[in-house]
Amino acid sequence: MSATGRRGAGLDSLEYRPGEMGGAHAVDPDDPLHGSLVELNMGPSHPATHGVLRLRVLADGEVLHTVEPVIGYLHRGKEKSCESLGWRKFFVHTDRLDYLQPLMNNVGYAMALESLAGLEVPERAQVIRVLLMETSRIMSHLIALGVSAMDLGAVSMFFFTFDQREKIYDLIDAYTGHRMNNTYVRMGGVYADTDEELEERFARFFEAFLGEVEEWESLLTGNRIWYGRNRGIGQLTREEALAWSLTGPNLRGSGVEFDLRKHEPYCGYETYDFDIPIGQEGDAFDRYLVRIEEMRQSARIGRQALERLKQTRGANVIADDRRYVLPRQADVMSSMEELIHQFKIVTDMALPKGEAYAAVESSKGELGFYVASDGTAAPLRCHIRSPSLMNVQVIPLLSQGRLLSDAVAVLGSLDFVMGEVDR
Amino acid sequence: MMSAEATAERVREGLAGLDCEALESRDGMTTLRCELAAVPEVAAALRDRCGFELSTCVTAVDHGMEREEQGRPRFDMIWQLQSVTHADRLRLHAWVGEELRVPSLVGLWPGIAYGERECFDMFGIAFDGHAGLKRLLMPEAYEHFPLRKDFPHQGIEPDKLYRAWDASRRADAGGAS
Numbered sequence: 001m002s003a004t005g006r007r008g009a010g011l012d013s014l015e016y017r018p019g020e021m022g023g024a025h026a027v028d029p030d031d032p033l034h035g036s037l038v039e040l041n042m043g044p045s046h047p048a049t050h051g052v053l054r055l056r057v058l059a060d061g062e063v064l065h066t067v068e069p070v071i072g073y074l075h076r077g078k079e080k081s082c083e084s085l086g087w088r089k090f091f092v093h094t095d096r097l098d099y100l101q102p103l104m105n106n107v108g109y110a111m112a113l114e115s116l117a118g119l120e121v122p123e124r125a126q127v128i129r130v131l132l133m134e135t136s137r138i139m140s141h142l143i144a145l146g147v148s149a150m151d152l153g154a155v156s157m158f159f160f161t162f163d164q165r166e167k168i169y170d171l172i173d174a175y176t177g178h179r180m181n182n183t184y185v186r187m188g189g190v191y192a193d194t195d196e197e198l199e200e201r202f203a204r205f206f207e208a209f210l211g212e213v214e215e216w217e218s219l220l221t222g223n224r225i226w227y228g229r230n231r232g233i234g235q236l237t238r239e240e241a242l243a244w245s246l247t248g249p250n251l252r253g254s255g256v257e258f259d260l261r262k263h264e265p266y267c268g269y270e271t272y273d274f275d276i277p278i279g280q281e282g283d284a285f286d287r288y289l290v291r292i293e294e295m296r297q298s299a300r301i302g303r304q305a306l307e308r309l310k311q312t313r314g315a316n317v318i319a320d321d322r323r324y325v326l327p328r329q330a331d332v333m334s335s336m337e338e339l340i341h342q343f344k345i346v347t348d349m350a351l352p353k354g355e356a357y358a359a360v361e362s363s364k365g366e367l368g369f370y371v372a373s374d375g376t377a378a379p380l381r382c383h384i385r386s387p388s389l390m391n392v393q394v395i396p397l398l399s400q401g402r403l404l405s406d407a408v409a410v411l412g413s414l415d416f417v418m419g420e421v422d423r
Numbered sequence: 424m425m426s427a428e429a430t431a432e433r434v435r436e437g438l439a440g441l442d443c444e445a446l447e448s449r450d451g452m453t454t455l456r457c458e459l460a461a462v463p464e465v466a467a468a469l470r471d472r473c474g475f476e477l478s479t480c481v482t483a484v485d486h487g488m489e490r491e492e493q494g495r496p497r498f499d500m501i502w503q504l505q506s507v508t509h510a511d512r513l514r515l516h517a518w519v520g521e522e523l524r525v526p527s528l529v530g531l532w533p534g535i536a537y538g539e540r541e542c543f544d545m546f547g548i549a550f551d552g553h554a555g556l557k558r559l560l561m562p563e564a565y566e567h568f569p570l571r572k573d574f575p576h577q578g579i580e581p582d583k584l585y586r587a588w589d590a591s592r593r594a595d596a597g598g599a600s
Binding site: 380 | 447448449450452454476477478479480482484485486501503507510512514532533534535536537545558559560561562569570574576
């Protein structure tokens with residue numbers, strides 16, 4: 001079926017028709033299809049829905065008539081939690097949003113708080129953040145690649161990518177002391193400095209990793225089955241991708257050259273040398289190619305960051321601002337004033353009155369945090385702009401009128417994490 | 424990335440003739456406030472004349488019950504837009520009246536649909552013109568609006584829906600045996 005033949009979706013124009021597109025769906029009794037539609041639940045525990053996503057499907061044989069994502073199974077009230085926990089303690093919760101890349105979430109949230117507080121981050125901390133973010137991007141793209149390939153039958157890809165992911169876990173473990181849920185970024189910088197041995201291990205990883213990517217490409221990119229299952233599937237035009245608020249690899253797959261790291265640089269990304277891959281067709285195959293190239297570019301940025309770490313060794317990794325940054329542990333243990341200071345920050349650290357928004361180019365798209373403070377220690381509002389939610393939103397658009405098996409390719413190519421969708 | 428002045432200038436030209444007030448923001452983003460009734464017109468001008476082709480997010484802030492008692496609006500709507508062409512952003516604020524109804528912008532940006540549903544789910548703010556408006560994250564039978572300031576963090580009878588479901592399940596099983 002051609003991309004223009006999306007049945008039941010009415011998507012030749014961009015007019016929003018939820019009745020036909022998976023909002024409140026109703027079967028038209030005059031429709032000759034009436035009576036032959038089967039209601040089917042895909043998920044919430046289905047291997048191809050990557051977490052607790054449920055798709056309520058009305059299927060006409062193998063063709064999907066209506067698809068409606070039903071979400072909220074993993075809703076933990078993160079935004080409410082921020083209001084009751086306070087600004088500092090919410091860092092731990094950001095890890096659990098997109099749990100495939102906790103450090104990226106940490107940085108996004110820290111940037112929003114720093115913007116609200118007007119806090120400058122030291123250069124070395126920025127470099128460490130870039131290194132951690134690019135490693136996180138690779139980690140997350142590895143899952144996207146391995147899992148989407150596994151869903152389409154290439155099970156060995158899953159093991160190849162998880163093998164590499166395990167190596168990154170070892171590196172992150174050596175740095176933060178945790179494999180997952182690291183919470184290592186702080187307001188004003190990062191918790192601790194790296195050392196030479198760790199940087200050497202990162203360098204060795206990036207070098208070997210580029211060879212692995214070559215190998216995966218030789219397995220998938222020219223593979224007739226992979227090509228056939230992905231080419232022309234889940235096609236989005238440039239205008240559609242923008243209108244549906246897609247960002248990140250999904251937007252770039254549709255040919256929009258836009259990357260926050262280039263166009264709204266943060267953490268000094270403007271000083272790094274890297275390219276933004278874009279697709280042409282806007283289909284699942286292009287999104288796959290974009291992710292593959294992004295992994296290479298991430299390794300390239302990572303290596304540049306390692307060079308800079310060599311040059312800035314010994315410099316501060318956290319801002320010297322007593323209003324928001326905890327005193328050193330050794331000082332707290334030996335001085336009453338420092339202990340009181342630590343207590344004040346932990347219990348009632350207030351941010352200035354106002355609002356701020358900061359976004360990072362996460363592996364799924366634009367991960368943004370909108371924070372508003374009334375000047376007291378209790379946050380007024382913290383809204384998480386989740387790229388995964390936007391990716392889930394276009395599932396009906398891309399799968400209605402197509403085969404059920406194509407929906408699996410669409411889900412894999414959109415790349416979302418339910419922790420971030422449901423928050 | 425465009426400078427804040429250039430963005431403000433472009434927006435001022437695009438919104439000529441429309442009543443908007445510029446606000447200060449700590450992150451340097453161009454921020455406007457307008458009347459709720461003017462939002463559809465302002466938003467259309469922002470998309471068509473100022474090139475904000477992507478809607479980043481829509482949400483609300485609850486400023487507390489005290490304001491309601493004083494007869495002042497309690498909820499502040501926030502729309503955040505982005506221009507990929509100009510690489511800049513804009514934030515639009517509008518106070519929500521007592522009736523808690525806001526014009527929907529799905530006609531301008533279809534991608535705003537889930538954001539509006541979430542806002543309805545969390546704050547109980549209804550969007551006029553949104554055909555598929557229903558809860559997004561909370562169960563459909565849920566009766567409360569969790570992000571309102573008068574909703575306690577530990578929840579209100581958090582297992583109520585589960586217990587109702589469990590009771591009906593047991594009743595069914597009892598009838599069958």
